[in-house]
Amino acid sequence: MTDNNASDTSSAHSPATALRSDVQAIIDRPSAQVLIIGGGINGVGTFRDLALQGVDVILIERSDFVSGASAASSHMIHGGVRYLENGEFRLVRESVQERNRLMRLAPHYVKPLPTTIPIFSTFSGILSAPLRLLTHKQGGKAKERGALLIKVGLTGYDSFSRDGGSVPRHEFKGHKKSMQKFPKLRDSVKYTARYFDAAVENPERLALDIIGDGRAAATGGTAHARSVNYVEAIGDSEGGVLLRDTVSGREFSVKADVIVNTSGPWTDLTNKALGKATSYMGGTKGSHIVLDNPELYTACAGGEIFFENNDGRIVLIYPLNGRVLVGTTDIDADPSEPSVCTEEEVDYFFELVSHVFPTIPVDRSQIVFRYSGIRPLPKHDDTAPGFVSRDYRIEQTVFAGDKKTPVLSLVGGKWTTWRALSEHLTNEALALLKKSRTVSTEDLQIGGGVGFPATPAATKAWVAEHSAGLSPERTAQLLKRYGTKATAVIAHIAEQPDDTPLTSLPEYSTAEIDYLVKSEYVVHLTDVVLRRTIVAFVGGLTQPVFDELSALIGKQLGWSANQLTSERSLAVENLVFFHGLSLTAPAVAPAHS
Template sequence: MEEPSTPYDLIVIGAGINGLGIARDAAVRGLRAILLEQDDICSGVSAWSGRLVHGGLRYLEHRDFALVRESLRERERLFRLAPHLVKPLRLIMPMYSHSRRPAWLIRIGMLVYDALSFDKKTQGHEVLSEEGTLRRFPGIAPSGLRGSVVFTDGQVEYAERLCTEVAVAAAGAGAVIRTKARVEEPILSGGRVAGVRFRDMLTGEVHDVHAPVVLNVAGPWIDRVFRRGAPPQPRLNGGTKGSHLVVEPFPGAPADVVYYESKKDGRLVLVIPWMGRYLIGTTDLRFDEDPGEARCDVEEMEYLLAEVNELIPQAHLGPEDVLFTYSGVRPLPYAPDVEEWEVPRSHVLHDHAPDLPGLVTVVGGKLTTYRQLAEDAVDDVFRRLGRKSPKCVTSSLPLPGAAGDAEGARTHLLGRGLSAKTVGRLLALYGSRALDVVAEADDDPALAEVLHPRTGAIRAELVFAVRHEFARTLTDVLARRMLLAFEPDHGDQIAEAAAEILGARMGWDRQRQASEVAEYREWLTRLAVPGRAEASRSDSLEGSQQ
């Protein structure tokens, strides 16, 4: 890792999908870029979405055809460039007599949606009658049903893995990635922002880093980046909170993603197959507090459960069926005079001149269009540097896990004696890089042993995360590299063993190992089910498995 004092062309603040995409594009085009993140890769809003890669069907209602076209184009690119992580799937949109959007309007919308994705390789939409809808989705409430439309979008089950691979690609192109690096204040020189001062949150060390352009890509934290040293700036973030519930498969559960209009208030609600369970979302509430404090509340949970029970009468879901919840704050522009669902979803680059020339804030953006946002931002950086921009090539560069032969990797891994469960997991999370994960066991065969029987996760994944994927804490590893936090047991039962394995390789003494386990369990409280009595952490974990 380069020293922070090295002069750079560009400083990127924030390691969500957009900041990572910018760092990668900048490095690929020859800029010296450093990315600073106060917590970890994908520790913010990128992890708390519905994990869909979509064209933005609802944006058609705003006549934002350019955004829909951009989203559909980028969706198709992700299918090609990260096929191990981003996969096509079918969505069904029921049409009811109570629907505020008439059937003819939905059909026209689907024709436009398909027309705007003219270069797609996936299946177009189809219109189903009431009988056809019931055959495809037997659990749906038949009363008032008028039929449905079925169409294709995409899913990234493991958004954390997508972000991690973009980070690996960025570093491979020459970018410097610094996590646990909290920006404190701007460095001013000649009336311009010439860099930033940041604190390493693990060591307490303070560093200065210099660059003529600083991009604030902190998502819903964009208004909270500088703790001191900067004049007051206009409010830019108007993010809304979206909460999701996670439940086990239930009676009447759909095979497709269901995207439907609430009978109660007309909002769009989704039921999404995810990691062998179901993700139910989402809400859309104004949220002005620290985005890190966003949690699902009782009213949101009751609203979402009621919606599913209305749509699927057999479900009979109650709070006791909720395994865990999560909430995030969308990085939307500040627009206080419009309804939440009407806030524009397009990204903008806000120049802070004349108060803070040299600082640019990226407002908005979404998971699907991160690559295009990065291209736009890096083009702008070159203009600010007064340099001719090389052509952006990220639209044709596979992510690292898509660069090799997945089937060849499967054959090799099975030949090493790994179980089919473990091999399937490794390929799903790492793609062809699964070979690199298992290679950690070449000099230490114990690392090939299964760590988490439920998923087939092996010990080598722990070591790989810290050696090659920028993880610095146990929470980084279990929550955002191995995804064990999102299993019904949250990986809690192997937390001590994982800390011991990492401790032996990272120099953590017993006190540090215990601290890492405690911090992980504290992090898990953000997944709590609202209103559920929790006398102790163990009681909480027991309840989440019921």
């Protein structure tokens, strides 16, 4: 098992007439210096880094890339101000450095996020904070942190966050100014504290850029960088790792000098499949809902509202892609079971919104999307979930198949630190291969962030230069969606003689969908609606959109009528069960004209 929901129906077997070219490329040359198992953000980051060093590397993912724990994030790139209370100073320093770095290296997707903490007392939490730090347990009734404790924390955070003056220091405002800025806040607010973190607006697309960088690094050289989704590791065979293509059912083995297990919450399950029992992991479930609530969107005043609920859990409410993201929970979870956002969690989210914005009504009719995932946290016994370390470590064992091949298992890890973590994993793999690092990723732009215009004037100039016959509005839309990699999309559109806007989704066109399907490793319908686009996330996946997209994608991939019916059923099962969407899959889909 790798980085996916344990029962994600999108990875189920579907009919196929021929092996995919990426699968065939591995079968034709079934060996590598490094085999990475698990295509979440840390797996793809390590794939990119190793490829840049000239290492022959294969990356496999059981489901779609970044479809498991990495798809269930809060869409934040943050330093983790609350980790200071856990005493995780190394992690906070690294996190804020990586946050600042990613705003420079991936400016097309990672944006500054003003964050406001509403504070309802001055001294609350002072006595309990040292106890929490020492014991990592929450005793008695949780108390909100007061202004003094938050001031101490943010002052410490500032000391880690400075980056040439580009990240402003925190600021406090009293009741009057707080209510002027946030008139819908609970009127008992005494202060608000404001600081900056960052949001990753489209994390799945950022991950695709990272994969693309890795594959491009090997182009023209002697090394190979091969990546494939919907291939799982299931055991060992003649000293190699036995793999199965979940699309065709074909099994084959791959030998590697080093195996890297980046399966996230499923790391122990992957090791068990490979013949070595481990007990490293102890993940917790985090759920989110996405609301179409214009009043709540406006109330956030363009930034995140971040606070501690009265049960001690950290809560976030912030505008994202025209909607409002609300999260998150922190509940012990079993990675062998599917992770779903429950009705009890929805009730909890509504309660916390009313805790801060008591006059803004929220109800289930406003939920356009929900999701849940398991954090890849270490085993934590009786430590309270909120105090489990968010740091990471690397464990080394040997592959049971030949008793000598080293296996590096990643324990922990988060979106914010993926680059630094990948650097550490790469360095350990290089040491085992007796190779040295030749390329640093510290200042290496990512994908569509290369040459991304930083000002309105630069954006206008880029659009004028790269439109290739498209309207300025359409070109600007593609730049926003793909960064400077929009040039490849624009070129593909220009080559198509019959490009037309979709009837049900006019902000996309037939040629743009064709580009995604044929250039971005699409296997199932859910790959497009959940990860190549944000159509489902923002509530845009209506029945007409689903019908039109499925017919178009089926045509582009050459599916038979039976295949299309099967794919539609699989997609509906996934989208209804995991994301709460209201869709049906009639036996015969409408034809795309």
